Amino acid sequence: MELTESYTLPISQQRTWEALNDTAVLRASIPGCESIEADGENAFALSMSASVGPVKARFKGRMLLTDIDAPQTYTIVFEGQGGVAGFGKGSARVVLESEGAEATKLTYTASAQVGGKLAQIGSRLVDGAARKLAGEFFKRFIAQVSGDGDAAAETAAAADTASNDDADAASGDDQTKRKKSWTAWISKS
Template sequence: MELAETHTLPVSQQQTWDALNDTEILRACIPGCESIDPDGENAYLVALSAAVGPVKARFKGRMQLTDIDAPNTYTIVFEGQGGAAGFAKGNAQVTLEADGDAATKLSYTANAQVGGKLAQIGSRLVDGAARKIAGEFFKRFSAQFSGGEDNDAKAPPSGDASAAQTESNQAADGESGGEEKKGKKSWTAWISKF
């Protein structure tokens, strides 16, 4: 599987670099992430829950930052085991480039291999799930800088408490409910309009 994207973030290159190296920010932004704990220099133990099609699992793995050229680029090398669900391993090259004084272009190219049940469900589902997770990460990551959605426990300004609670539950569940949660969120949002 290969995934390559570019995102523009509304902060300076140094602020983006600092945030990408802050484990608390990453834990809050990675969908389903339960923990990121240091494991040596530029290495971390990661635990997260994920759903890829019909396969739902809790993955434990390690990620190592290599080829570090602060605040411009680094490579993330990762591997994780999900028990019967299978494994994933690969790397991602991340590049930051200033886009004026107050914006940064973040580009990445990720290559991954999956095995076990994950490999059996097909590359289209795996690629789709990877793109969805990446999209949610960047949505949350951008929100860290804009001050919005950085705390799921906040009361919503519109007074739509039921939709906010559903979003908060999704974050707390690590989005392990997948499509079920989405249906509930949509249904709750639709009901609240009346």
């Protein structure tokens, strides 16, 4: 899967760079994010819940920032494991270009691979879910950096909690036990 998109953000290039490297902003911006913590130099451990079509899982993984040229560009290398739901890994090249004192054009090109049940559901569903996730990330990210972050974070957290609670209630205790067993850390390189 490959995905390329651009967004114009209503903040300066330096502020955009700082926000993209702020774990609190990222946690509030990533849909389904449960935790994101520094895990060494330019590395982060991440835990999140996600669903792609009928496959719902909790993923744990790692992001590593490489090819850093602050505040213009970097590459994010990521890998995550969702147990029997499968895995995802790939990279994203992020480029920031100043468009005046208070605007920044962010362009990214991401490529990813999925395996397990995720690969079995088809590339159209996976691509659609990836685009939706990216769109929601930037909607939340823009709200965070433009000062509307507290309300957006509360709304997003409530929506994530409600959808997870609904999924757990609908699937019963047996499914909840299975869901917990899907969590696995990938080995750190």
